[in-house]
Amino acid sequence: MVGQKLFNQWQEVALPGYLAEELESIVGDTVAIEDRFYKYVSFGTGGMRGVLGAGINRMNIFTIRRVAQGLAQYITSNGEVAMNRGVVVAYDTRQFSYEFAIETARVLGANGIKAYIYKEARPTPQLSFTVRELNAYAGVVITASHNPKQYNGFKLYGEDGAQLTPLYANEIIQHMETVEDIFLIEAAEQLMLEQQGLLQWILEEMDERFLEKLLTLKEKNQNDMSMKLVYTPLHGAGLRPVCEGLKAFGFEHVYIVEEQAVQDGAFPTVPYPNPEEVAAFEYAMKLGKEVGAELLLATDPDADRLGVAVRNNGEYELLTGNQLGALLLDYILKTKQQNGTLPTNGAMIKTIVTSELGTQIASHYSVETMNTLTGFKYIAEKIAEFEESGSHTYVFGYEESYGYLIETFARDKDAVQVALKVAEMATYYATLGKTLLDALNGLYEQFGYYKEALVSKTFEGKQGQEQMKVILNNFRQQPPVEIAGFGVARLEDYLVGEVTHADGYKTMITLPKENVLKFMLEDGSWIAIRPSGTEPKCKFYFGVKGDSAQQAIDKIEQLKVSIL
The missing domain is CATH 3.40.120.10 (Alpha-D-Glucose-1,6-Bisphosphate, subunit A, domain 3)
Structure with missing residues (x-):
């Protein structure tokens, strides 16, 4: 067994104590050894x-x-x-x-x-x-x-x-x-x-230069910064830049979750430091109620993802990545239009598993939508193309997994930029007597009730990885012609770079090859299946559009049952 051979080699080396102890603890455990060395x-x-x-x-x-x-x-x-x-x-x-x-x-x-x-x-x-x-x-x-x-x-x-x-x-x-x-x-x-x-x-000089760039995001006509905000870095690296940025923007009432301001990689207050999860907001919600905050902000440990919760009838409602992306896109394009700075060749970039609501919003402002594979590197690649060719002007980019980029002085998703912009956006709507939830409902009424869902299935170890491959192969070799009562209009297979339409006609995909399948249904709903590139998971994405919120919810559930 290759794993056992490597295990023996590692045991013969002078390892740091904690690694040597771990190996000693699994002597004779063939499953544990294979998992570490296969x-x-x-x-x-x-x-x-x-x-x-x-x-x-x-x-x-x-x-x-x-x-x-x-x-x-x-x-x-x-x-x-x-x-x-x-x-x-x-x-x-x-x-x-x-x-x-x-x-x-x-x-x-x-x-x-x-x-x-x-x-x-x-x-x-x-x-x-x-x-x-x-x-x-x-x-x-x-x-x-x-x-x-x-x-x-x-x-x-x-x-x-x-x-x-x-x-x-x-x-x-x-x-x-x-x-x-x-x-x-x-x-x-x-x-x-x-x-x-x-x-x-x-350290210090780069902190100052970064803050200078962050301040370029601030709208000049935003004067009322009295809104109460709660921010938690979830024990991570966002603490300094987000706090300094909010202060420099002029926000006077920013409350930090002190228990989670301690930079501790054990994450003692939250088992999963993911701002996509309601559990990550437990401490922020408690503090928010104590101080009467309208808005809660949370960044993950490396502060590239931002989660947002909005006060709603005394409780807090967490926005999804798709919802926040739509709100930001509309706000950014609206303010550019009002300021006379909306480019005539503007482009918004999103991933193939991100909501189509953004496409509708962009179109309303005569901004083109471009889709990329999952991973912000592809959005950054398009930005570089725009700069080189001059074909388009980047206005915003986002993905459903809570990643957004406003200005291009960074080339990856940036929760620091977005934390400041979301706070500003919430203040803007507050002056109109609205919350972010009111603004979101306005978008639904204007463009339709879009709803998305993500279900992740975990496949640990060597055996799990093989099982995941079988699942993808089955969908490829025997693709369904109908899902939840809706016919499959086309199957997009990004691994082979090919679209198969319902009548059997095939067209090419121009994006790079990646192991993703996307089923587009005849009613405009869609399902995508993608193995994670960084975790032992297979991800199932669902997207629908309904005439009402309840119809959208019902459609999502039908798709989940049919696929899972």
């Missing part, structure tokens, strides 16, 4: 993410060194200029995030590549901004985003501040695969790298 941690959407622990299928200093070495070889292959431009390294508040950031810098330094490393935890969007600001060749942020505490990860960014697209990511994977012995990767001493100028610490 493959390397996958390098998928946005980089590498996995459970902390010992083994090649775990996040530890050795698997971090392997991906850092792959990055180093990639940069070195691009010449001395690339090496001198260096890599910006940031990290969130998770367990071992700081240590993994240092290991990354040590490996880069051993290869003669400069690393700019943050002194304190900072958000992913600030890393993206900093890569661009320092004209670095690449960027790394150590984070597992909104995953539970036992996870960590390695997100990789190109010189434009965007996550690497598959073309470049595959080059790094090829370099990683040339590493023959994970324990022989050289990691230079930190002090020596500091003395040589190959490790340079950054």
Whole structure:
């Protein structure tokens, strides 16, 4: 058994105590050994993410060194200029995030590549901004985003501040695969790298520059900032920039959830630090009721995702990512139109599993909608295309999983930007005597009652991964012609890049290939099936449009029952 052989090799190495103890605890447990050693941690959407622990299928200093070495070889292959431009390294508040950031810098330094490393935890969007600001060749942020505490990860960014697209990511994977012995990767001493100028610490100046850019989002005619807001960073890296940003915007009554302002990777107050979940708002809702707040804001540990809850009859209602995206899009386009700054060639970008309500809103303002695959790197890729060709002007981009980008000084989803804009938007509607829920209902009345749902099925370990492949293959080889009583108008298979219409006619998909199936039904409803690129899950997305809220709810439930 390959797993047992690697396990034995790891036991013979002088490991850090906590890793050695973990291996000792699974001696004789063939299932646990196989799970840790049957493959390397996958390098998928946005980089590498996995459970902390010992083994090649775990996040530890050795698997971090392997991906850092792959990055180093990639940069070195691009010449001395690339090496001198260096890599910006940031990290969130998770367990071992700081240590993994240092290991990354040590490996880069051993290869003669400069690393700019943050002194304190900072958000992913600030890393993206900093890569661009320092004209670095690449960027790394150590984070597992909104995953539970036992996870960590390695997100990789190109010189434009965007996550690497598959073309470049595959080059790094090829370099990683040339590493023959994970324990022989050289990691230079930190002090020596500091003395040589190959490790340079950054913080205050970049914080100031980032804040300056954030202030460019503020609408000049917004004067009433008296609304009461509650913000929770969920123990993460959003604390400083979000608080500083709200203060600089002029908000006078911002209440911080103190228990969750403690930067702690164990996430002691919330088992799953995901602002998509109502449970993540428990402390914020309690504080909100105490102070009479209208709006609750929550960022995930690396502050690239924002969750929002709005007061409704004394309680708080959490907006979905699709709902918040629609509200932001409408508000941004409306204010641009009022200010005379709405471009004639404007484009809004969303993912193929994001609500079609945004398409309707954009069309109302004569803004074109473009769809991309899931992953903000594809939205960033379109922004770069616009800049190069001048064909379109970017006005907004978002995905249903609580990721949004307003201004392009960052090239990844940015919860810091959006937290400030949502607070401003809520204030705008308050001056009209409305809440964000009122504004949302206005959009439904104007464009139709759109509703979406996501169901994730978990497939742990090697056996689970095989089971997930079988499910996708079954849908491909025997696609349904009818779902919940509605005929399938077309099947979009993004893995083969082909659309099969109900009459058998086939057309091509121009997007990159990815393992996604999307069924478009004759009534305009749709279902998409996609394995996660960072978690052992298969995701089932549902989208409908109804003449009323209840009709939309009923349709969603019918689709779920039919598929699941």
